[in-house]
Amino acid sequence: MSLFWRMFSLNAAGLVVAAALLLGPVTVSTPVLPAEAVVVVVGLAVLLVVHAVVLRIGLAPLGRLGRAMAAADLLSPGRRAVVGGPVETAGLITTYNAMLDRLEAERATSAGRALSAQERERQRIARELHDEVGQTLTAVLLQLKRVADRVPADLRAEVGQAQDATRAGLDEVRRIARRLRPGVLDELGLLSALRALAAEFTEHGLTVRPDLGPALPPLTPEAELVVYRVAQEALTNTARHAAADRADLVLRAAPGGVELVVRDNGRGPGAAREGSGVRGMRERALLVGGRFALGAVAGDGSGTPDTVAGPSSPSGPSAPGGTEVRLWVPSAGESAVRAPATVPAADTGVTATTPADGRPPRRPTPEGETR
8 A cells, every 4th residue: 555545545444433432322511520521532543543653554665765875886796775665665765776777877888988998098009108109218318428439538427327327217117018908818818817916016015925826717807907906906005005015816717707806914904095006996896897806814714704605714824913905706608688686775775786796786897097
């Protein structure tokens, strides 16, 4: 029954009873007798209680909808308000859930376009740095070498310093170009790119231990780029903020895809709010139909309980404390259509609706990324 008819029936019943009492043999004396006053007060109280109960039951779904709207997050898709209650309320909740579907799809599409454009711009800048600035510095280095052979002996030390500074600048330009667009990923594949990434961060005072599974399912080029960018961002955060001296870079097969784990022995994330880097990793995972989780490493080294691909155990020992980043991405042969698994959340009036493999529905797979 709709909320309108519930309230109308209750009010009509009260008015019918009141009219029947007025037209019937029941009368009220003047002045009112105590027994008659008790009957009137009890009847009014019963009418108010029944009215309050009907309103409470009818408006409860609106309260659940309000809590669901307050907890909605487009970066955590799949959570929907529970459809229930009177017809009008159920229709409102259904409309809200459909609006969330549209917003998530539009956000994924727009973010995918932006990230694809950003990746193309990264590739263009990296190519210009390598071809233009790199070649210019190489020519300067060759000219300095010819000058060093001709200058007097007392000036050769200064020319040598200029050569060293130019050589350092050339190496820095090449490093920046590699970070903007990892050529090794396109040329040698994901495993070689991750090994090179681990070696690059190991040179900066952080020991990164790669543990890359030998038999991994094939990934799409977009998924490989997402895995590399998430690993790069996670190691960057470790080097800058975690005060860690060791990190594990794990890539292994998982049900339906591949799981990346980056774990360090630093300070841990604590209660700090997510920055743009973490939000970028989470959004990249969504764009390829993956799942992302960030948490603190438990004292026993078991890692965050918020796993992304089912139960898994660490590949190596971990010191107490630290941060753990987990990313699951589907393999290239995975089907995009799965039966949804709905888990109700009574406190917030929402359901977490995700496919059986944990992948959010209807996600485009752009090439892009963001820092």
